[in-house]
Amino acid sequence: MMVLQDNTLARMDLADAVAGIADDIRYDDNGTPIGFAAKVEDVTWLFDSVSHETAYRILDEAGNVVLQSGTGKSVWPENEASLNLTRGRFDFEYDGITMHGATEPVIHNGKIWYLQLTASTRFMELMHRHIALPLVGAGVTLFSVVLLLAFGLFAYITLRYTLRPLKDISQSASTISPYSLDVRLPVKGVPTELTPLVNSFNQALERLEYGYRVQQEFLATAAHELKTPLALIRAQLELMPDTEQRNWLLHDVRYMSRQVQQLLLLAEASERLNYKFIKVDVTEIAAEVVAYLQRMADNEQVKLRLERHIASLILQADKGALFTLLKNLLENAIQHSPAGSVVSVDVFSDSIVVRDHGPGVNDAQLLQLFKRFWRSEQRRDSGAGLGLTICREIALAHEWSLIASKMEPGLQFRLSFSLD
Structure with missing residues (x-):
């Protein structure tokens, strides 16, 4: 603002202008200035049209005027001594108006001009504040818009390129589950600034995997170590006289043995390395499960019905795990079905549906079905509450979907397969 107020910028432009025009002076054969080059002559009319506001002239070494604008005599001061013929700026008064000037020495053929x-002042203010500055402002605005668009495009491309590894890392992290704890986030191609974060995350995964493995090994080891003592206790009890106390002890031992067996199955189902994937026919395994549980159904006076809606369904799966999954679902249905009812098993092209006609569950219980050690009040046996949990673990390991739905009456489980 100070520069604009005291016309410093305008006076500097005047000095630059006189220096630029000096190179365009035309001379006659005697080396005397007679005019300007064409590009300057095109604007010399300005000095005649605004005669009291601006003018030019060329002087010799003695200070004599050899060339000037048509009305120059009325502008320049009569006291020539007041003008210093040296390069630079100067001021003088004309008719009460402050005039700003600039001198530029020119050497031509050994002579100095x-x-x-x-x-x-008012002419310079008009040119700078009302003409030049608005044009400069418009130019700056246009340049800023272009620069902003260019910078925005550059920033978008740069950020997209820079954040692409972070997107890949996020996708890799989203696939990590208890069945893939051995997977680590890739470090190759990651920006240097993100490498410490990725390494720290991988170290956390290593600690998590170690803790999970220790827990699973402890569970499996404890269950395995309990099997032998329980078998010995059961054998000793069976040799005892047939009494009510003996029968109760045998019942408790059978309950504990079933819990131990379920814990072993859960430990195995939770560890993906225990699975051996081969091509299996789901319809044949479903038939084997129905045949295996037929005696149990007969004891409970429940009818089993197998419906094959497809001739065969070949999948990549662990045969033993799939057998256990279907067996647990069917056992659960039999144990909750009233005498005389039907438990149906329907095999479709993309799923298996197990349906019973028992008392079912309410909305709150539906959310608890797959939790460990949860047991329904209507259950007739003394199970460990791990059967459906094992089913869920097996389904997750195979990337299948297992969903329970309320029916009227009863409960339905749908096991949907991934057919990619």
């Missing part, structure tokens, strides 16, 4: 330009 002095080119002077002058302009009034």
Whole structure:
């Protein structure tokens, strides 16, 4: 603001203008200035049209005027001594108006000439504040918009390129589950700034995997170590006389043995390395499960019905795990079905549906079905509450979907397969 107020910028432009015009002076054969080059002559009319506001002249070494604008005599001061013929800026008064001028020495053929330009303060303010500055402002605005668009495009491309590894890392992290704890996030191609974060995350995964493995090994080891003592206790009890106390003890031992067996199955189902994937026919395994549980159904006076809606369904799966999954679902249905009812097993092209006609569950219980050690009040046996949990673990390991739905009456489980 200070520069604009005291016309410093305008006076500097006047000095630059006189220096630029000095190179375009035309001379006659005697080396005397007679005019300007064409590009300057095109604007010299300005000095005649605004005669009291601006003018130019060329002086010799003695200060004599050899060339000037048509009305120059009325602008330049009569006291020539007041003008210093040296390169630089100067000021003088004309008719109460402050005039600003600039001198530029020019050497031609060994002679020195002095080119002077002058302009009034108000003329310079008009040119700078009302003409030049708006044009400059418009130019700056246009340049800023172009620069902003260019910078925005550059920033978008740069950020997209820079954040692409982070997107890949996020996708890799989203696939990590208890069945793939051995997977680590890739470090190759990751920006240097993100490498410490990725390494720290991988170290956390290593600690998590170690803790999970220790827990699973402890569970499996404890269950395995309990099997032998329980078998010995059961054998000793069976040799005892047939009494009510003996029968109760045998019942408790059978309950504990079933819990131990379920814990072993859960430990195995939770560890993906225990699975051996081969091509299996789901319809044949479903038939084997129905045949295996037929005696149990007969004891409970429940009818089993197998419906094959497809001739065969070949999948990549662990045969033993699939057998256990279907067996647990069917056992659960039999144990909750009233005498005389039907438990149906329907094999479709993309799923297996197990349906019973028992008392079912309410909305709150539906959310608890797959939790460990949860048992329904209507259950007739003394199970460990791990059967459906094992089913869920096996389904997750195979990337299948197992969903329970309320029916009227009863409960339905749908096991949907991934057919990619």
